Amino acid sequence: MTIGITGPGRPLLRQNAVAALLPAAIVLGICLILMWITGDILVDWMWFSAIGYLAVFWTAFGTKLAVFLAVFAATSVILWANGWIAVRQARRATQASSELAPNAAVASPPDPFEALRHGLPWGPVVAGGAGFLALLVAWVETGNWDVFLRFLYQVPYGANDPLYGKDIGFYLFSLPAYLVIKNWLLVTLFLSVLAAGAIHWVHGGIAYDGQRWSMSPAAVAHGSALLGVFFAVEAWSYGLDRYLLLYENNGVLVGASYTGVHVDLPLLWVLIGLSIAAACAAWTNVWLRSYRLPAATALFFGVAFVLTGVVAGLFQRMFVKPNELDLERPYIERHITLTRQAYNLDQIVTKAFPAEQDLSFNALQANRATIDNIRLWDRQPLADTYAQLQEIRTYYKFHDLYVDRYWLDGAYQSVIVAAREMKSSLLPPNAQTWVNRHILFTHGNGAVMSPVTSKSAEGLPLLYVRDIPPVADGGPPIREPRIYYGRETSPYVIVKASTPEFDYPRGKDNVYASYDGTGGVPIGGILRTAIFAHYFNDVNLLLSDYVTADSRIMFRRNIQERIRTIAPFLTLDRDPYLVISDGRLSWIQDAYTTSRYFPYAQPAPDHDLNYIRNAVKVVVDAYHGTVDFYLIDPADPIAATYQRIFPSLFKPFAAMPADLATHIRYPEDLFLIQAQLYQSFHMDVPDVFYNREDLWQFPRQPAARGPAPMVPYYIIMRLPGEAQAEFFLMIPMVPSRRDNMIAWLAARCDAPDYGKLIVYEFPKDKLVYGPFQIEARINQNTEISQQLALWNQLGSRVIRGNLLVIPIETSILYVSPLYLRAEHGYLPELKRVIAAYGENVVMKETLAEALSALFPEPSTAPAPLAIRTGTLAPVSVAKQVQEALDHYHRAMERLKSGDWAGFGAELDGMRGLLENLSRQSADR
Incomplete structure (x- = not known):
């Protein structure tokens, strides 16, 4: 006789099978996650060890592990205790209910949770579920490891907030940690409520009969206890919200306003x-x-x-708005003061700039360093030219162009x-083979350098390095030109x-070389190779005969990824x-310490911060891949806190090699943030700030898709009253909704005044043309507009360069380059x-000719201005005749080849020289 199981027995067996497999599945999933994490940890350990920052790795890893274990333990205990109480109370309630009605006269409807209630091993299920949820929560909270480190090692700021009198360090370091803990408590409490509700629902403590919800006394007691915990956490949360008033934005100010305080x-x-x-x-309702x-509560x-x-x-609407300026005046003052402090705007020195019209030939001669360094090459046209002339092979790439300054031949x-x-x-x-991408083609080679002003007779840049x-x-000179670490995002390579390795092309042949530096991580034996193969998901590392025990693997070669990892x-x-x-190639990366918790400070536009300092300069060697962090602002409390956390990470700025230190420059991102905020916060009087009476903005300049704001640019110039020229980062300013210039802001890049900001304000009773107005005057110039139209009709494309504002003495000069490109050329x-x-x-072939046209030399001067590699020099008649003849010969060659655009350009160059000769002859 065969005995079969029918009816409700099969669902019961399925539930028992699920119950038996669930803990095993959870354990397997945890093991797989741990294996994945372990592989990454081992690779990080080897990488940090090879680069010399093993102490940093252990500090970060130890903190992450401590946060993970603490959160995992606390969350799992809370969730397990909550689940255990729910199961215990629910079972008691179910047992009491069945004892009260053991022989019901009317059959109750089938219970869909009967099998789960009696079939699941609730102890392991609650423990496994609590552990799994705690694992997820702990994994997320591990990302806040640095928040807790900053809290533990915090350095006082040294100034107090105006409302509560607390040191600002409390807001930078303590408040973020409290908010993280509060959010963790709320998440854990939410998961506890869901878990308890599910358990009571399965056991019948929470039910819905189609018309109303019902809850057993046990479920009510448990829910009351959790509700009490929620209200307790909310009490603490409202206590923290008192400090969050200092970040509220009511449209007039950021911080605690009159309504906020009162x-x-x-x-x-x-x-x-x-x-x-x-x-x-x-909690009283528990009994x-x-x-x-609880519902009424x-x-x-x-x-x-x-x-x-x-x-x-x-x-706010009925009382504050009608009297807003009078009531908010002291709070606006706090907002201005602390915003200026948060972005170092209070360190900006304001000076008057007369904007006079007395610039002369002799003034240009006295400011040769400025004139010799007026930038005529914009990034995009020069990048296209570099790509055509100097990339050499298709696999080489110029990622970006960088403006810097050097002492060359005795000139700055x-x-x-x-x-x-x-x-x-x-x-x-x-x-695109594995060997080519990972073994042979491993590095770039060399650099290109050209002066910002000079050009060849053909209109191409003069190359100082090529x-x-x-x-x-x-x-x-460059003695070690190989670039293994740079801007390009590239795969790992084996050296x-x-x-x-392929080194560089030479004619039809290639030159090969072997790496002899210290970069990369030793691959070593089979175990390390297997770890890397798993990490990169690349079995070729195990199979290739090119990989030896002496090989080193280079990864995280992008310098920013490299720095962010550390x-x-x-x-x-x-x-x-x-x-x-010193004959080597190095990268300099500016690094910032930032915060979102500086009280009363305006958030930076398009950035999640309201405090920033350029506290660190990072140097990455392009060949060895070494990374050095130099602390340039030890007074910054956030940087000082990190120095306490990682004592071996930062070096004093004085330890930077002297030649490298001469190349530090004020970073453009920081300057742009400061300039954007200074447009409003140069107004330090609350009444003026409230009425926006003197709001500034960046000048407009023409762009391919319409007018666009001007961006900051680097320039060498001599400030009024200063003895020598310096390297600056600057941006002009115009009044809101107007185009005339009202000021210009500059950041000094050279020692000993590095980092100092200066704003030169123009007289408010004088009209000074802004860049957009100058652009309009250029477009209205008949000779210029006709020439541009002619070039565009001859198969060329005219590219207008950026218009630069050049302060010289107490006057403003405007200069803009103009490029020609064949219609289908690059x-x-x-x-x-x-x-x-x-x-x-005026529009001339060279800057020297343009300046000579604007500022004719005195009658006693021998010749007009000319610029040759950054030096003012006399131009002889014979030389001009020869240049005109060269233009003629090139024009004939262009005509024979059918290059009408080039033919027209050469004729224009010849015409300009002949006109200049004619003018000199008339003067004689």
Whole structure:
């Protein structure tokens, strides 16, 4: 006889099977996650060890592990205890209910949870569920490891907030940690409520019969206990909200306003009291076990919460708004003072700039360093030219161009530098092999440097450093040109393999070399190789004969990824730049310490911060990959806190090599943030600030898609009253909704005044043309507009360069380059220079000619201005005749080849020289 199981027995067996497999599945999932984490940890350990920051790794890893274990333990205990209580109370309630009605006359409807209630092993299920949820919560909270470190090692700021009198360090370090803990408590409490509700629902403690919900006394008691905990956490949360008043934005100011101080703050104390009372009432209901008391408490609390918001809104609208300036004046003053402090705007020195119209030939001669370094090469046209002339092969790439300054031939010169990096993804498709991408094509080679002003006779940049291997022709020599670490995001590479690496092309052949530096992580034996193969998901590392025990694997070669891995708590400037120093190539990266918790401070536009300091300069060697962090602002409390946390991470700025230190520059991102905020916060009088009477903005300039705001630019110039020229980062300013210039802001980049900000304000009773107005005058110039139209009709494309504002003495000069490019070509040539001063606008072939036209030399002067590699020099008649003849010969060659655009450009160059000769002859 066969005995079968029918009816409800099969679902019971399925539930038992699920119950048996669930803990095993949870354990398996945890093991897989731990294996994945362990592999990453081992790779990080080897990488940090190879780069020399193992102490940083252990500090960060130890803190993450401590946070993970603490949160995991606390969360799992809370969730397990909550679940255990729920199961215990629910079972008691179910047993009591069945004893009261053992022989019901009417059959009850089938219970869908009967099998779960009796079939699941609730002890392991509760423990496993608590552990799994705690694992997820702990994993998320581990990301706040640096918040807790800053809290433990915090350094006082040294100034107090004006409302509570607390040191600002409390807001930078303590308040974020308290908010993290509060949020963790709320998440854990939410999960506890869900878990308890599910358990009571399965056991029948919470039910819905189609018309109404019902709860057993046990469920009511448990819910009351959790509700009491919620109100207790809310009481603490409202206590923290008192400090969050210092970040509120009411449209007039950021911080505690009149309404915040006189209404919101007292109401928060009321809500704290109500929360404590509600918590006590909820806990009392644990014994009373009536759903009416907690429901009434929650309803009362909700009404009170809504009413407090209504009261504050009505007070702001009915009382504050009609008298806003008088009532908010002291709070606006706090907002201005602390915002200026948060962004170092209070350190800006204000000076008057007369904006006179007395610039002369002799003044230009006295400011040769400024004139010789007026930038005529914009990034994009020059990048296109570099790509055509100096990328050499398709797999080389100039990621970006960088403006810097060098002492060359005894002159302080502004130059543009670009690194020639390897981008193996640009290899031909049939060359995209594993060996090519990871073994052979491993590094870039050399750099290109050109002065910002000079050009060749063909309108191309003069190259101080060029070619592969690098040739220095007026620029600094490069003895180690190989670039293994740079801006390009590239895959890992293997060095010291069994075959040499491709070094550079030479004609039809290639030159190969072997790496002899210290970069990369030793691969070692089979175990390490297997770890890397797993990490990169690449079995070729195990199978390739090119990989030996002496090989080293280089990864995280992008310098910003490299720095972020070591110090993820630092915010990086978007524009690291290449420096040629002592025959080597190095990258300098500006790093910021930031916070969102500076009281009363205005958040930065398009950034999640309201405090910033350029506290750290990072240097990355392009060959070895070494990373050095130099602390340039030890007075910054956040940087000082990190120095206490990681004592081996930062070096004093004095330890930076002297030649590298001469190349630090004020970072553009920080300057842009400060300039954006200074547009409003130069107004330090509350009445003026409230009325926005003197709001500034960036000038407009023409762009491909319409007018766009001008961006800051680097320039060498001599400030009024200063003895020598310096390297600056500057931006002009115009009044709101107007185009005339009203001021210009500059940041000093040279020692000993590095980091000092100066704003020169123009007289408010004098009209000074702004860049957009000068652009309009250029477009209205008949000769210029006709010439541009002619070029565009001859198959060329005219590219207008950026218009630069050049302060000289107490006057303003405007200069803009003009480029020509063949309609289907990619080689822009610098063909004209437009200069404007006062009412006069001229366009000439060179900057020297343009300045000579604007500022005729005195009759005693031998010859007009000319610029040759940054030096003013006399131009002889014979030389001009020869140049005109050269233009004629090139024009004929262009005509024969059908290059009408080039033909027209050469004729224009010849015409300009002949006109100049004619003018000199008439003067004689």
